[in-house]
Amino acid sequence: MPDLPPAHRLIRKPETGARVPSGRVVLGYDERFLRRKRLMTEDDEGFLVDLPETTSVSAGDCFELLDGRLIEVGAAAEPVLVVTGENLARLAWHIGNRHTPCQIGADRLVIRDDHVLKAMLVQLGATVGHAMEPFTPEGGAYGHGRTMGHDHGGHDHLRGPVLTLPHGLGGLHVHHHGMVKVEDEPEAPDE
Known part of the structure; x- marks a missing residue:
């Protein structure tokens, strides 16, 4: 044709x-x-x-x-995990905390088939089953459709205030919409 x-x-x-x-x-x-x-x-x-x-x-x-x-x-139908449990909000939080796309229903969550996430969810008390069905997860938090990192659709926040953090905060993860500046710790005075 x-x-x-x-x-x-x-x-x-x-x-x-x-x-x-x-x-x-x-x-x-x-x-x-x-x-x-x-x-x-x-x-x-x-x-x-x-x-x-x-x-x-x-x-x-x-x-x-x-x-x-x-x-x-x-x-298209594809391999997914169907997640149910007593506290779907808590389970959804853990899925979202891993930046994993999630389809949210009234009585279930659906994620892509992933053995690591399945083990985590079972440990949290969820019932997790395998299925073949269309996967249509929620779009990104900023309306861009995918939860792939943190993007602002071509705009930035570089003109905003600067957050200054002391150096050596032991792996602190900061999520922000301004600038982050890490300063070196001041030298200890000679005694």
């Missing part, structure tokens, strides 16, 4: 309106983070995604082809 025209634009699910997609592509969580990639629809039609920047794509979003047609994105 011939290739479809390229897609240079992503339309988020709420913005598609009454337009009906002409095709569908099913992608896993990692595959839904892209800028430029050749993809195949479920009908075996190839097309090139060529977006201006790397983008986190959600299930239900659509790639708009150059000729105006839409290709809907679906989330």
